[in-house]
Amino acid sequence: MESQTKIVESSTDKIGKFWIHCGLGALVFGMIFGLIGSLAYSKSYAEVLKWIPFQSLRPLHVSFVIGWIFMAAIGGVFIYLPGIVKREWFSVKAILAHTLLYGSAFLLIMFCQFLGWFGGREYLEYPPVLGVLVLGGWLFTLFNFFKTTGFSFSKYPVYVWMWGTGFIAFAYTYIESYLWMIPEVGNNPVRDVAIQWKALGAMVGSWNMLVYGTGIFLMSKIKKDSTIGFSKTSFLFYFLGLTNLMFNWGHHTYIVPASHYVKMISYAISMTEWILIGNMILQWRKTLSKSELLNYDFSVRFMTSADIWIFLNLVLAVLMSIPYINLFTHGTHITVAHSMGTTIGINTSILFASLAYIFRDRVDVNRKSIRVGFWLFNSSLAVFWVSIIVSGWIKGAQPNYPFEQNHAVWMNTIRSYYSIVGLSGLGIFVGILLVIYAFLFDSKANKKLPAA
Amino acid sequence: MHWPKKVLSVLIVAFLPYSWWIYTNATRNIKHSAALSESSVSNGRKIWQKNNCFSCHQIYGLGGYLGPELTKVISQKGVPYTRAFIQNGGLIMPKFNFSEPEVSDLIAYLTNIDSSASTYNKRPKFVLGNTITESE
Numbered sequence: 001m002e003s004q005t006k007i008v009e010s011s012t013d014k015i016g017k018f019w020i021h022c023g024l025g026a027l028v029f030g031m032i033f034g035l036i037g038s039l040a041y042s043k044s045y046a047e048v049l050k051w052i053p054f055q056s057l058r059p060l061h062v063s064f065v066i067g068w069i070f071m072a073a074i075g076g077v078f079i080y081l082p083g084i085v086k087r088e089w090f091s092v093k094a095i096l097a098h099t100l101l102y103g104s105a106f107l108l109i110m111f112c113q114f115l116g117w118f119g120g121r122e123y124l125e126y127p128p129v130l131g132v133l134v135l136g137g138w139l140f141t142l143f144n145f146f147k148t149t150g151f152s153f154s155k156y157p158v159y160v161w162m163w164g165t166g167f168i169a170f171a172y173t174y175i176e177s178y179l180w181m182i183p184e185v186g187n188n189p190v191r192d193v194a195i196q197w198k199a200l201g202a203m204v205g206s207w208n209m210l211v212y213g214t215g216i217f218l219m220s221k222i223k224k225d226s227t228i229g230f231s232k233t234s235f236l237f238y239f240l241g242l243t244n245l246m247f248n249w250g251h252h253t254y255i256v257p258a259s260h261y262v263k264m265i266s267y268a269i270s271m272t273e274w275i276l277i278g279n280m281i282l283q284w285r286k287t288l289s290k291s292e293l294l295n296y297d298f299s300v301r302f303m304t305s306a307d308i309w310i311f312l313n314l315v316l317a318v319l320m321s322i323p324y325i326n327l328f329t330h331g332t333h334i335t336v337a338h339s340m341g342t343t344i345g346i347n348t349s350i351l352f353a354s355l356a357y358i359f360r361d362r363v364d365v366n367r368k369s370i371r372v373g374f375w376l377f378n379s380s381l382a383v384f385w386v387s388i389i390v391s392g393w394i395k396g397a398q399p400n401y402p403f404e405q406n407h408a409v410w411m412n413t414i415r416s417y418y419s420i421v422g423l424s425g426l427g428i429f430v431g432i433l434l435v436i437y438a439f440l441f442d443s444k445a446n447k448k449l450p451a452a
Numbered sequence: 453m454h455w456p457k458k459v460l461s462v463l464i465v466a467f468l469p470y471s472w473w474i475y476t477n478a479t480r481n482i483k484h485s486a487a488l489s490e491s492s493v494s495n496g497r498k499i500w501q502k503n504n505c506f507s508c509h510q511i512y513g514l515g516g517y518l519g520p521e522l523t524k525v526i527s528q529k530g531v532p533y534t535r536a537f538i539q540n541g542g543l544i545m546p547k548f549n550f551s552e553p554e555v556s557d558l559i560a561y562l563t564n565i566d567s568s569a570s571t572y573n574k575r576p577k578f579v580l581g582n583t584i585t586e587s588e
Contacts, residue, residue, distance in 0.1 A: 038542070040518055053546060055504040058516055066476045120501025124516050140557050154454040161456070179475070187494055189565045191479035193512040198474055235456050239463070257571045259478040265470075267513050331513040406521035408543060 157229025
C-alpha cells in the first residue's frame, strides 16, 4: 500500500541535520578514544596512559558514542515528525533551547572528563550538576513532542508511540539514576547497585525506543506500506520491547542479594525475547526477497545488517539471561560483547540506514565509498564481537572464577585476543569513516530533503 | 478505548509499584557490617567516585574490566593486600597518592560491600571439559 505520509520541508530540518552532523562528529571522537583505550590492554599501555589515563579514556569513549546514538536518533525525529503528524513542531525555540542546553552539557562533560573531574557513576561519570543541563534540555523536547503530537495517539503509527515512550523513559530513568544522592540509597550498596542496574538497563531501552522507532518508520517508507506502522504485530513488538524496558534489567542482578522475585520476574520477561527471535527467523527470507527495496539499497543494506545483529545479540542476551549461564558470563567481557554488539551492530546500523535515507542523494554519488565502508564495518565488527566473547569465555571458564583470581595472569591469557579486538576496532573505524564520507562530503549532492 | 492504550495503561500501573518495591522492600533485607563507621563508608564511596574507580573495577558486576572485580576483595584477599594495592598501585593501576584516612575510608567502603554480598559465596565452579560443581 502506498504511504499516505510524506516527508515535507520543515523549519526544523536544519536543526535536525545539525544534530546529525554533531552526532557523526561524536562517533568519530568516540571511536578514536575507544581505539586508544584498547591499547591499555596491550603492552604499550604504559606510554599511552602517561598522556591520558584510562579513567578518562573510558568515560570519554562512552559519552561520545552514547552521544552519537542520541544525537542521530533525535536529529532524525526532528526531521521526520512534521511529515508524519502533518504539522510543524510546536516550538522551534524549545528545540533551540534543547540544542543549546545539551550542546553546553556535552562540551562541559567532555571537558570535565578530560581533566579528571568525575562524578564517578558507571556510564554517567561526569559531575552530577551537569545532569541538570542534560535533563533540562531533554524536558524541552519532551514537552515539545507531546504538544506537537497531542495526547491522542490512537491515530498515529507505532513509531510515534515508540518515540514518545523513548522521550518519557529517558527522563524517568535519568532521574532514577541519580537516586544514589539520597543517603537511604547511596549508603545501601545492594539498593544502590540494584537501582543503578535498573536505571541504566531501562535507559538503554529508552534509546532503543528512539532507534527502533526510526527503523520501523524507515521500513514503512521504503516498502511504501503505511500499514506496517499500524499492524497488530508492530504494536505487539512495541509492547514486548516496553515490557523488557521496564522489567528485564534484572538479569544483570542475579548475583545481587535483592529479593528473589526480582530475578524470577526478569527471567520470565527476558524469555519472551525468544518470541522476537522466532519471528525474525520467519520473516527474514521475506524481507530479503523484496525487489522493490533496491531503490533504497543502502538503507536496506544497513537495516538488513541490523537485522542480523539483532538476531545474534538476542541469542546472546537470552542465553545470558538463563541464571545458570549468567553465573559464568556476568562480570566477563561477554557482557561487553553484548553491549558493543547492540550499540554498534544494531543501533549504529539502523541510524546509518536513517542517514542513508536522509542523505540518499549524496549516497547515490558515493556508492563505492559506502559499499566498501559497509562491508569493512560489518566484517570487522564480526571479528571484534567474536574476539570479545572468546576473551570473556576464557575468564568465566577459569576453575576458580571469580574467587582466588589472579587478575594479572588472566589479563595475560587474553592479551592476544585483545590485539585482535584492537585491530578489528581499527577496521570498524575505517569502515565508519568511509560511510560518513559518503553521507557528508560530495559537492554535487542536492542538499534539500528528498520527497518520499 | 483503543486497545494499545489499555495495554500501555496496564504496563504503567504494574511498573510504578514495581519500581517503588525495588526502591524499598526488595532491597531492604541485607547484611551490613555493624562495626563500620557510617561516615567512613560514605567517605569511601565519595573517594571511589571522585577517582572514577568504576572505569576499571566492578562492584556486583557493574563497572569496567581493565582491573579486577572488587565485590569480595576484602574477604578473598584480605585488608593488608587491598591496602597495599590502594597505596602503591600495580602494574596497570596508577598510584593515586591517597592519604592514610582516605585509604581507611576506601577499605571501609569495600568492607561494607563485601559484607552485603551474601550471594557471592554460592557461585558454582566450572571446569572446561569437566563437570559443574557447587562451591561455598
